[in-house]
Every structure is written in structure tokens, then in C-alpha cells.
Amino acid sequence: MTLSRTLASLNAAVREGRDRGEILDRICAGVCALTGARAAAALTLDPDGFFLVRAAAGAVTGWPPGDRVLVDDCLAGRALGKGQPVVAALHSSGYPYEQAMASAGLRSVLYVPVPGYGSASGVLGAAFRGDRTDSVPVVEALATAAGLVEEARPDERAAGRERERLARDLHDSVVQTLYGISLGAGTAGELLDHDPAQAQQSLAWIRETAAAGLTDVRGLILRLRPEALAGSGLTVALGRLLESPQPHRDWQTTAQLGPEPVASADVREALYRIAQEALQNAARHANAAQVTLRLFTTGTDVVLEVQDDGRGFTLTDEFPGRLGISSMRARAEAVGGHLDVVSSPGHGTVVCARLPSGTP
Secondary structure, three states: OOHHHHHHHHHHHHOOOOOHHHHHHHHHHHHHHOOOOEEEEEEEOOOEEEEEEEEEEEOOOOOOOEEEEEHHOOHHHHHHHHOOEEEEOOOOOOHHHHHHHHHOOOOOOEEEEOOOOOEEEEEEEEEEEOOHHHHHHHHHHHHHHHHHHOOOHHHHHHHHHHHHOOOOOOHHHHHHHHHHHHHHHHHHHOOOOOHHHHHHHHHHHHHHHHHHHHHHHHHHHHHHHOOOHHOOHHHHHHHHHHHHOHHHHHHHHEEEEOOOOOOOHHHHHHHHHHHHHHHHHHHHHOOOOOOEEEEEOOOOOOEEEEEEEEOOOOOOOOOOOHHHHHHHHHHHHHOOOEEEEOOOOOOOOOEEEEEEOOOO
């Protein structure tokens, strides 16, 4: 078996739409056959910050398929965080599956990030009896093949991210609001008999909280119903988005929206969703005083910019909102465009999406 023949076979399987689990099994088997690894595994990243062991192969089964592993607790997380291969020694004090491999006589493990839809989607691991840094190029090539498996179904991954985001929003806004109203109603009930004035204050707080909750729900409905774009147009929808309440913010906003762009429905929805994510990231993480939203057309492209004067960040480091940027980039690429982010500590952030109009 050669690497080129293995890759050709895997690429053909992806094009044919073969089962993802079957292809990942073949990739892990190829790692062992081509590098002499005693164990190999494909671990994909889920939205909750866990690795899921999707496939494993080798004489030593240290990675039980189906296991969920917290990214921060294992050596594989280093490769994901650095975005490059990591070779590390196995020891008996590591994560349980690493302990099992160390106990079986394996001495080192190699992890390579698996490229995915817009960001790293996991890691491909190989465990050895010795230090096999010479295996890095082979495992990197097979990790690229594993990435093709994830790329093959971008709509499914985007839908999953959207469901996770909606669940977080519901928990952070609606659930917390209803819980607060429940507590306030109980307090008001207890005070009605012996302290009516205080009870009235509790009831007033309940009314204010319910109104805030209604605003949150309307915001969620707006996110779930981008078809409203068809009625009012993209520029109007973006203007409303900029005016809608955002959590954790106290900023001034500026809208520089040109004429309604001539663009396909998919492109307009992608621009709308990217603007939503960029504004939410700014609200949650930037601590900005000024946010500017721009939309304009240049040639056959439509350009969206969201700029803030907040705290900024170093793009090469881990930072809050990293997954949101990956999601925005994925949306841009899904319609043939691209997304750039410019930021540095203390100098704010600019998110720029440049998308083809998608019209003749």
C-alpha cells in the first residue's frame, strides 16, 4: 500500500458518497499501515467543546469509538489549539485512553488537525512505541482526506451549529427570564398580605422583565425567519438588526448602507447571518463604544463590513468568539465568497465579508 494509492481510494469514496464512518475507519487503518502506528483514531469536534471518537484502528485500541473527550483535558487539544501537528509523550497520568496506551507499551502520540468546513473540525491521532516524527507528512495527508469527509456535508454542519446557537440563546434569554418571573411572582404572592407596597414593586419588576423577555423572543424570531428579507429587503433588515437590543452592550451605532444590492436570496441571507454573528460577537466580547455597519456594492460583489473600536484580539491566539468567526467564514465560502477579520489588542476589530452577487 502506498500513500498516493490510499489517498486516491479515499477521495473516490468521498465522491461516491460512501458512509462517513466507513471512510474514517479506512483512514485510521491507513495511518497504521503506512506509518507503523500501533493505534490510530479520528476525533471530531462537537459544538460543546468535546472530541467525539468517530473511528479507531490498530492492535492497541486506546480510543474506544463513541467516547466523548473534553478538548482541554487531552493532548489532542494542543494540536487543535495550535493548528499544527503535536508530538507528545504518553504517560500514565494522562486522559484514561492515553493511560491505557501508555500501559500497553506505547510511548508517543502524534496529533494532526483535521481541516473542516471553515475551521479545524477535529484531529487525527497516531500512537507509537517510539518517537515517530517522520510520520507527520503521512498523517497530515490522511488528515486532509478526513477533512474532505466533513466538507462533504456543509449544510448539515451549518444546521447543527445553528441549532446549538439557538439552544444557547434560548437558555441565556428566555429560560432565565421565565425563571426570574417565576421567582418574582412567588415573592409578590408572599408580600401581598403584610407588605402590599413591596408587593407592587415586585409586580412592576415582573412586568419589566416580561417586556424584556418579549423583546428577546422577537429577536430570536427575527433570526429564525430571514425570509423577512424578501419583504423589506436586506438594507432595511440590517438597519433593524443594528437597532435591535443586544446583550452586554452599551455602544453608539452607525449604519452606512447603500442602495439595496442586486443579489441572490442565498447571498442576502448569508450577509444577514454574518452581520448577526459579527454584532453578537462585538456585543459579547469587544466592550466597544462605537460600532459601524457598512453595506456596499463593488463590481459584481456585495461587501459587508462590521467595525468596532473595542478591545480587539490577536488572531493567532485562542479568543472568545473564535467559533463564531469560523461560522461566518463558512457562510461566506458556501456562496462563493470570503471573509476577512482584522484585529489587534486595543485597536478594535473589522469583519469584512465579500460575496459575489450570485446574479447574472
